[in-house]
Structure formats: C-alpha cells, structure tokens
Amino acid sequence: MLNLLIAIPLVAAIAILLGACAKKTALLATALNLILTLFLVFQYDQAKAGYQFTSSVSLIPELKLAYFVGVDGLSLLMLLLTSIVALAAIWVAPQVEKLERYPNLYYASLLFIVAGVTGAFASLDLFFFYAFHELALIPTFLLIGIWGSGDRLGAAWKITIYLALGSFVLLVGLLALYLSLPQAVRTFSIPDLQLLALKGGIPQTPWIYLTLLVGFGTLISLFPFHTWAPSAYASAPAPAAMLHAGVLKKFGLYGLLRVALPLMPQAAHHWTNLLLFLLAGNILYVGLVTIAQKRLDTMLGYSSVMHMGYIFLGIAAFNPLGLTGAALLMFAHGLSIAALFALAGAVRERTGSLEFSKLGGLAKPLPFLGFTFGLAAFAAIGLPGFGNFPAELPIFFSAFSHAGNGLAFSNFQIVGVIALWGVVISSVYMLRGYRASFLGEPNPRWAGIADLCRCTRPAIILLIGVLMIAGFRPQLFVNLVTPTVKTILAAPAK
Amino acid sequence: MPLPWIILFAPLLSAALIILFTQRYKNLSALISIAAVLVSLAASVGVFLAPEMQPATAQLPWLDFSSLGVNFRIPIGFTLDGMSKAMLIVVTAIGALIHIYSWGYMADDEGKSRYFAGLSLFMFSMLGIVFANNFLMMFIFWELVGVSSYILIGHWFYRKAPSFAANKAFICNRIGDFGFMLGILLVWVATKSVDFETIKTTLPTLTANPAFLPFATVAVVCIFCGTIGKSAQFPLHVWLPDAMEGPTPVSALIHAATMVAAGVYMLARVYFIVETSAAAMEVIAVIGTITALGAALMATQQNDIKRVLAYSTLSQLGYMVMAVGVASPNGAMFHLFTHAFFKALLFLGAGSVIMACHHEQDIWRMGGLWKKQPITLITFLAGTLALMGIYGFSGFYSKDAILIAASEHHPVLYYCGLAAAFLTAFYMTRLFVVVFFGKARTEAAGHAHEVSIVMWLPLVLLAIPAVVAGYPEIIHRFLPTPAHEHSMVPYIASGMGLAGILFGVVLYWGRAKDPIYIPLLANKFYFDEIYALIVWNTQDLLARISGFVDRWIIDTAIVRCLASGTYGAGFILRFLQFGNLQLYALLFGGGVVALFYFILFFK
Numbered sequence A: 001m002l003n004l005l006i007a008i009p010l011v012a013a014i015a016i017l018l019g020a021c022a023k024k025t026a027l028l029a030t031a032l033n034l035i036l037t038l039f040l041v042f043q044y045d046q047a048k049a050g051y052q053f054t055s056s057v058s059l060i061p062e063l064k065l066a067y068f069v070g071v072d073g074l075s076l077l078m079l080l081l082t083s084i085v086a087l088a089a090i091w092v093a094p095q096v097e098k099l100e101r102y103p104n105l106y107y108a109s110l111l112f113i114v115a116g117v118t119g120a121f122a123s124l125d126l127f128f129f130y131a132f133h134e135l136a137l138i139p140t141f142l143l144i145g146i147w148g149s150g151d152r153l154g155a156a157w158k159i160t161i162y163l164a165l166g167s168f169v170l171l172v173g174l175l176a177l178y179l180s181l182p183q184a185v186r187t188f189s190i191p192d193l194q195l196l197a198l199k200g201g202i203p204q205t206p207w208i209y210l211t212l213l214v215g216f217g218t219l220i221s222l223f224p225f226h227t228w229a230p231s232a233y234a235s236a237p238a239p240a241a242m243l244h245a246g247v248l249k250k251f252g253l254y255g256l257l258r259v260a261l262p263l264m265p266q267a268a269h270h271w272t273n274l275l276l277f278l279l280a281g282n283i284l285y286v287g288l289v290t291i292a293q294k295r296l297d298t299m300l301g302y303s304s305v306m307h308m309g310y311i312f313l314g315i316a317a318f319n320p321l322g323l324t325g326a327a328l329l330m331f332a333h334g335l336s337i338a339a340l341f342a343l344a345g346a347v348r349e350r351t352g353s354l355e356f357s358k359l360g361g362l363a364k365p366l367p368f369l370g371f372t373f374g375l376a377a378f379a380a381i382g383l384p385g386f387g388n389f390p391a392e393l394p395i396f397f398s399a400f401s402h403a404g405n406g407l408a409f410s411n412f413q414i415v416g417v418i419a420l421w422g423v424v425i426s427s428v429y430m431l432r433g434y435r436a437s438f439l440g441e442p443n444p445r446w447a448g449i450a451d452l453c454r455c456t457r458p459a460i461i462l463l464i465g466v467l468m469i470a471g472f473r474p475q476l477f478v479n480l481v482t483p484t485v486k487t488i489l490a491a492p493a494k
Numbered sequence B: 001m002p003l004p005w006i007i008l009f010a011p012l013l014s015a016a017l018i019i020l021f022t023q024r025y026k027n028l029s030a031l032i033s034i035a036a037v038l039v040s041l042a043a044s045v046g047v048f049l050a051p052e053m054q055p056a057t058a059q060l061p062w063l064d065f066s067s068l069g070v071n072f073r074i075p076i077g078f079t080l081d082g083m084s085k086a087m088l089i090v091v092t093a094i095g096a097l098i099h100i101y102s103w104g105y106m107a108d109d110e111g112k113s114r115y116f117a118g119l120s121l122f123m124f125s126m127l128g129i130v131f132a133n134n135f136l137m138m139f140i141f142w143e144l145v146g147v148s149s150y151i152l153i154g155h156w157f158y159r160k161a162p163s164f165a166a167n168k169a170f171i172c173n174r175i176g177d178f179g180f181m182l183g184i185l186l187v188w189v190a191t192k193s194v195d196f197e198t199i200k201t202t203l204p205t206l207t208a209n210p211a212f213l214p215f216a217t218v219a220v221v222c223i224f225c226g227t228i229g230k231s232a233q234f235p236l237h238v239w240l241p242d243a244m245e246g247p248t249p250v251s252a253l254i255h256a257a258t259m260v261a262a263g264v265y266m267l268a269r270v271y272f273i274v275e276t277s278a279a280a281m282e283v284i285a286v287i288g289t290i291t292a293l294g295a296a297l298m299a300t301q302q303n304d305i306k307r308v309l310a311y312s313t314l315s316q317l318g319y320m321v322m323a324v325g326v327a328s329p330n331g332a333m334f335h336l337f338t339h340a341f342f343k344a345l346l347f348l349g350a351g352s353v354i355m356a357c358h359h360e361q362d363i364w365r366m367g368g369l370w371k372k373q374p375i376t377l378i379t380f381l382a383g384t385l386a387l388m389g390i391y392g393f394s395g396f397y398s399k400d401a402i403l404i405a406a407s408e409h410h411p412v413l414y415y416c417g418l419a420a421a422f423l424t425a426f427y428m429t430r431l432f433v434v435v436f437f438g439k440a441r442t443e444a445a446g447h448a449h450e451v452s453i454v455m456w457l458p459l460v461l462l463a464i465p466a467v468v469a470g471y472p473e474i475i476h477r478f479l480p481t482p483a484h485e486h487s488m489v490p491y492i493a494s495g496m497g498l499a500g501i502l503f504g505v506v507l508y509w510g511r512a513k514d515p516i517y518i519p520l521l522a523n524k525f526y527f528d529e530i531y532a533l534i535v536w537n538t539q540d541l542l543a544r545i546s547g548f549v550d551r552w553i554i555d556t557a558i559v560r561c562l563a564s565g566t567y568g569a570g571f572i573l574r575f576l577q578f579g580n581l582q583l584y585a586l587l588f589g590g591g592v593v594a595l596f597y598f599i600l601f602f603k
Helices: A002-017 A022-043 A073-092 A103-122 A126-147 A152-179 A190-198 A206-220 A228-235 A238-248 A250-263 A265-270 A272-291 A296-317 A320-351 A367-380 A388-400 A411-438 A457-472 A474-490 B003-020 B026-049 B082-105 B112-131 B135-156 B160-191 B196-207 B210-230 B239-245 B248-257 B259-269 B278-299 B305-325 B329-356 B374-388 B394-409 B411-436 B453-468 B472-478 B489-508 B524-537 B539-565 B567-577 B581-601
Strands: A052-060 A065-071 B060-064 B073-076
Touching (some): A002 A103, A065 A073, A065 A126, A073 A103, A073 A238, A073 A250, A073 A320, A073 A474, A103 A126, A103 A238, A126 A152, A126 A190, A152 A206, A190 A250, A206 A250, A206 A272, A228 A238, A228 A296, A238 A250, A238 A320, A250 A265, A250 A320, A250 A474, A296 A320, A296 A388, A296 A411, A320 A367, A320 A388, A320 A457, A320 A474, A367 A411, A367 A457, A388 A457, A388 B135, A411 B160, A457 A474, A474 B060, B003 B026, B073 B135, B082 B112, B082 B248, B082 B259, B082 B329, B082 B453, B112 B135, B135 B160, B135 B239, B135 B248, B160 B196, B160 B239, B196 B210, B210 B278, B239 B248, B248 B305, B278 B305, B278 B411, B305 B329, B305 B411, B329 B374, B329 B394, B329 B453, B329 B472, B374 B394, B374 B411, B374 B453, B374 B489, B394 B453, B394 B489
Antiparallel strands (some): B060 B073
C-alpha cells in the first residue's frame, strides 16, 4: 500500500517527462494518492496503534540498512496533509498552455516533491527518511529558479544554500547519532532505535541533539535560520509554495517528533531553554517583521515562519498537550498556508503585483477569492471553527502546565505569554494585509478582472473544508495521534 | 432533540444554508435567517416557561485529552439557570425584532445575503456565550462574536471607513482576549479545570490560603481584560464608536444590546471568582466608573446621531461594570436586561430617522421630524426617558439599583455615577430636541416621512419592554434583583436627571447650530490620536526596526558569512555562478548520497 503511495507520483512524474499529458496525469496521480491515503486512515487499527502497513526490503544487512516503510497515527496525519495539499497544488497549477517554459518538467517537479515527501513520512529507515527528503528538496529549487517570479534566481540561490547546509548539518547529526551507538546495536531502523531508546540504550549526547535541532530547525525556518523562507515563498510559483510551506517544511518538525525527541529525550531536555529562546524569536521578532512587510506574499511567508514558533512551543513543552497540539498544528497550518499561497498566487495572476500599495478593493470584483482568503486568514490567525484553533489552544495550556511558583512564572509560562501576544500580532498583520488587498474602494484598474474559475474552486474548498472539519471535530485528529504521543513520552525524559 | 440544541444550532444552520446555497436569492436568505431566529425565540420561550428543566447533562464533546491522562476537557455544554434564561430571552427576542426590521432597512442592499448570514452567525455565537458552562466554550464563542462583529461592521467593505473600523474592532477585542486567555490559563494553573462548576467547588480550599490572594488578583484582572475588550471599557473603548460604520440594525443588536453586554454577562457568570479579590474588584469598579463618566462627557459633543448613542452605550456599559465592581452583579444584570431593550429601541429609532432623511446621520441636518414621524417620535421618547432613568421607565429601576450599591460601597464612584446620570439626561435631551424639534434644516429632513410597518412595528414592540421591563413584578420573573431598601438615592438621581433635561432644553431649544463647542470633548479626549501615536512609536517602530535587521543584518550577514567562510558554501556558490541550477541540483543530490556512502563504507 505505502509503496504504491510513493510509486504513483514517481511513475506519473516519469510518464510526464516522457510526454504524457501533464496536468491530467498529475491530477489523476494525486487524486489516487488521496483516495489511497484515506483508505489507509480508515484501515489503520487505532486500538492496536503502533506502526502498520509495514513492508521492508533489506538492502545492506551488515549495516542494518533497509528500505522499510510503515505508518502510525502521526505519519498518517502527515500523509493525509501531503495528499490533500498535493491534489490542491496540482489543481491550481496553471494549464500547460500557460506555462512558458518546460511545462512537463514543471508538473514532474511537483510530483517529485510529492513522491519525496510521501516517502519521507512513510519511511521507517533513517537513510530513506533522509534521502526521500532530499528527493523532494531538489525539485523545489528548480521550481523557484525556473518558474519563479521577481528575483527568482536570488531566492533560489538563498533557499538552496540554506537548505543544503541545513540538510548537511542534519546529515552530520544523524550520522553522529548512528556512530555513537555501540557497534553491536547500530541500526537504521527507526522502530528498533526507538526500542533501544526505551531501554536507555542510546547515549544522550547533548551536542548531537543540538546538531539535529539546528539541522531540522533550518529546514523549519527556526529563528535565526529563517530568512530563506519569505523570499523563497514570495518567488516560488504558487503550487511550489503550497507544497513547500504546507508540507515539505513539516518534514523538519516530523523529524523532531519521529527521530530526535523519542531517541534523545534527555539530550533534548538539555537544550529546552535555548529552544524556548529561539522560538520566542520566531513568534515575537518574526511577528514584528511580518507587520513591517509591504507585500502580500512576503507577509504570508513571514507569517508561516512565525507560526512555526507555536509548533516548536508544543514540542518544547514535551507533554501530552504540547505534542498533540504541535501535531495538530502541523496539519492545520499546512492546510491554511497552502490555501493562502494558492489564493495569493491567483491574485498575482490577476493583478500582476502583490504590493499592498498597488492592491485594494479586490473583494468587490473577486468575491470568491475575497471570501475564501478571508476564511483562510481567519484560520491562520487561530479563530475557532478552523483546525488551527484547537491546535494552538492545547499548546498554550502545555506551556502553562510547566508551573512556576505562583506569580513567579517559569520560562515556559513567560514564552507562553509571548505566544499569546503573538495572537494579537498575527491578527494585526493579517487583518491589515487583508484590508490593504481586498477591502476598501476598488481600484479602477480592476475593471474586467475575473474571479477564480469555477473549475479551480474545488481545490480551495477542499483545503478550507478539511480545515473546518478539523475545527469542528478536532477529536478525530487527536485520537489519531494519541498513541504516537504516548510513545514519544514513554522514553525516560530526565 | 433537547431545546437548547435547537436554540443554539438553528442560527448556525441558517448561516450555513445561506453561504452554501442561497447567496444569489437575497429574499430567500433573509427569510431563512428570520425563520431561524424565530425558531430560536420559540425554543427559548419554551425553555423559559418549562417549570424546572433538569440540569442539562446533554453535552457535545469537542476536545478531550483524558485518553492521554490529562484533565483537559472542553465540551459544548449548556448552562440553564435564571441568568442564562433571561439572557436567552433578551438575545432571541431583540434578535428576532432586529432581523425583521433589517428586512426593511436592508431591502435594497446588494449584500443582503451576506448580511443575513452574518446576523445568523452572530446569533449562534452569542447564544453560545449565553450557554457556556466552561471558560473555553465561552472563549470559543467569544471569538466567534468577534468574527461576526467584524463581518457586520465591515458589511460595506468597499468603503474606506467601515473596513478600517472592522479591523479596529477586531484588534481591540483581540488585545482584550489576550488578557482573557491569560486569565483562563491562570485559573487553570490554580484549579486544573476550566469548568465553572468544578472551579466553584475547588476555589474555597485555595482562597483559604492568604498567599493565593495576589495570584487571584492578577487572574481576575486578566479575565476582566476580556470585558474591557468586548464591552469596550476604557482604555479599549475606542472601537465601539467607530463600529457605528456598520448598518444601523447591527449597531442596535450587536453594538448596543447584546454582544457588548457579553463582557458584563461573563463577569456575572464568574462572579464567584471575581469576588475572591477585593483589589481586582476595585480595579473593575474604577474602570467602569471612568468609562461611565468619560463616555457621557464625550457624548455631549457628538453630532452623529449613532455616535451619540454609541457613547451612551459605552457609558451605560460602564455603569454595569461598575456594578460588578461594587459587588452587585445582580444590579449589573438588571441594567443589562433593561438597557438591551431601550438601547436597541433607540438605535432602531435612529435607523428610521436616518432612513427618512436619506441616510443623513448629522443631527444638525435633521430637525422638525416630530410631525413627520409620529411613531418614531413616541417610541424614541420612551427609549430616551428609559435611558435617562426617569421614574416609570425601565432604566429608572435598574440604574438606581446600581447607584444604591455604589453609594453603599464607594462615595466617590457614587458621585461620578450621579454626574454621569446628569450628563446622560443632558445629551439625550440635546439629541431629542435637535432631531425632532425646531425647523427642518435640510431638504431631506423636510421631505421625511414615516417608515414602513416592518420597521415601525419592531419599534412599538421594543417600546413596551423599554417602559415596563424594570417593574419589580416583571423583573422578578427573570432575574434576582437587589433587595429594595429605602434609600434617598432614587430621589437624588431623579433630581439629577430632571436637571439634565432642563439644562438641555434651555440650551438647545430652537437652535440651528451647537451653541457650545468644547474641542477636548468633541475630539473624544484625543484618544484615537494618542493611540495612533503610541502604536506608531512602539509596535510599528519595532516592526520597522526588526524588518531592517532581518533584511540587512541577519539575512545579509549570515549569507555572506556562509558564502565566503565555508568550503561547502563556496563549492555551491561556484556552481551557482554558472547559473545552471538544474545541474547544480542534480550534483547536490548525488553528492549527498555519495557522501553518505563514503562515510559509511570508508570510515
């Protein structure tokens, strides 16, 4: 099953490169993937929990390296996110005729990202976990460099350096982790490593965890390694921004939850205060930077960086509320930012610019875009009714469960207060941005621009609809990740 | 299906139906919305009349972490006590009348479907606050009323002023909610619960410890921040007058009768927590008094009919908050109850005046309307007298309940309350005289005529409770009222009211323009200007500095450093300078894999 899930986009990508009808093939592949993923979600035995649908092929037995896939609730949630965003991204991608350069390569790149990220979320072997992510990164650089807008080469250059170095640091960390094990128990199998960790068999070396944190952190745009993100998202074609900000970026967080935290909980504890400091930077400092933005696309890019701070807070809190909230927010943020980038892309297509000073009054000629952008913006700033709210709420409570002494707040509580103020900051920039673009008196230049085509609307409705399901019935998603959270917390923390 | 569910979900269903299916059929949308509110009203009356509802055990689970061993449960539950039942009647009855009135007022509006969807969403959110049996359910619906208020203030979003006003309202509310959520978190830290009943049982053991007091004070003040935002108390009062940019029925329902009163309702609901800290109550009383008096002062110099009423709403909300602060939550709820009726009446009356004068809102461009709009005149008069607290009208009883409580606790606050009562009578007389008497000062006012029956019928129906809602025989069916003691306060307050009327008539009878001009009051104590300056010099300045740092220091410096410093980056750069990204990307991917193998096999 999982092999199929990875193979479909790969095969489709190759078929497109060989000349198959690009958009139809890609749509078919991602739709199939979504159906398959839904099937997996419903077939997953929640009572039994643990990794299911596993299959493995041993490649280098002496190194215990194998192609090994399998999923639990957390990876299923990520796969669900991947297939939903993938379908929507392909759906909103421009028709082949409208692409000036290499249309087939464009669609193939998108599908390679999908295949890579699906593989990364499904892999239970460290090597493939890493390699699949690399497979997804490379087409991202291509998409920005070839089909981007504005200073596309500069942006591609920057994201490539940052992410390449981030991946490199991560690689060093993973190898160091592998080599720090006694020769006899060395393995690439994540489940085996987790069992080892439960028995206390993994050396808790602080600097190895720090390397992993910086490596994963760069991929997630942890402050101060974040500046690649806004320019890349501003330049990237909308489907690439959707896939990267929505899904691929979650790989780093997933890596923390799947590998770093369960294997090295005590080493993680060593760096809690550092992480708190950095994530406060994500929320407060990047939040302020977001307010200062003068363009819709960089504003959305920075806002996505800022919201990573909330996920980090849940991870740092390392308790049931925090980890569950973080997992939920990874899902909800992925959907909301994908919707926002899709809509911003549609606006750019119509207006030619995303500078606030050149926009205004767009909701009148573009009612569907205006309405759905409003919904996605409300979701992003954490209003009830959308998945982001029930994800952020437990994160706040997770920070406050690290009790201080009465009014002498603990570091967690102080950062919790900052995170709460971040909610005000995000409504300031989001509402200002929304007002500047969509509200107010319509610009005469908007005469004759057309609303989002009816055939593209289902993609947006899909994203927002799932966000609303997550907002009204968050328990469905909580139940899905509960066993994983228990597993992570089972490792001895101190 | 239990009645409370029907009350709560009928409006949500209506909003969903309108958004999904009937956007193009404006009148159908309006009918769906009106039908939904009537269903809620009927069910509310049913709940109210049901002799003893068994305590509502029906709960909808929303979020529950008990399977993870954490006591963090947020159900959508239902509180059914006297207070929530009275609020149900207020919200659904006034809501129904305003829905019907909107049929007339918004008849030609192109966004009618959106408008009625917004109203339905608002009804759902507001009823959720009324029913809330735990802090987080209240917070959820608290945020949702904020959203519906944003949508409705910004109904005419293609104009500049409403779109700014909507943002201002939302952001002010969010600032208040920051404190509110912090308060909820602190209560949770202390009691490990967000459920009102559970907190009520655990609180006594905590308060037995005097060391808990400062904690309780901070928590209560934080919770009160929610009220400051939602009920537009000083210093976050600035959003409410601007919110008048929304359609007038919205101002009546949301920004006068119900939503802005939610802050007071919330304080009354958690009064058992509020009363644990005398210091926090002092803060509440003082903020309420400042708002009551300050807003009344500002109201005396406003020329827009809706803004005068908006400042008067602020001032009355100040009274209610002050009542909570002087330990009279019953007085606060009493005034909330009567105020909802007469203020909704006044706004709808203002709406019919505005409509008759072709969307003119400046009172100096009206005049002489008494002949042309007799029904509006009489009903508006009833509302005015109720607001002034004249004997025989509902406001008299409720305002006196608050002033009596204040006089027992705090002489200074009591005198401020009296002064505000004088000012209330004064500015309402000014409004009434200028709008309805004298000569018609514009052509539009000269051609005014009475509005249609869908609009005047709600006025008449609201005028009845505006007069009688305060009568002891009636209010006792709804709410517990403070024990009536013999007191001089009602006489003194009535004296202040009469003096205000006299002063207003003498000053404004027959005037064509305002004989007095006090810049400080006309400019609302310059709050907007001061805040704009503060925001510009703090948040926006910090934002600009951070933006600069991010762009020119963190970004540039780090990239430079990486680019020139490390071999790896140099290696990458050289390829990039060829400009062949594809080649680079392939090499990069291959390189990583090769490196991996190299380390593994040749170490």
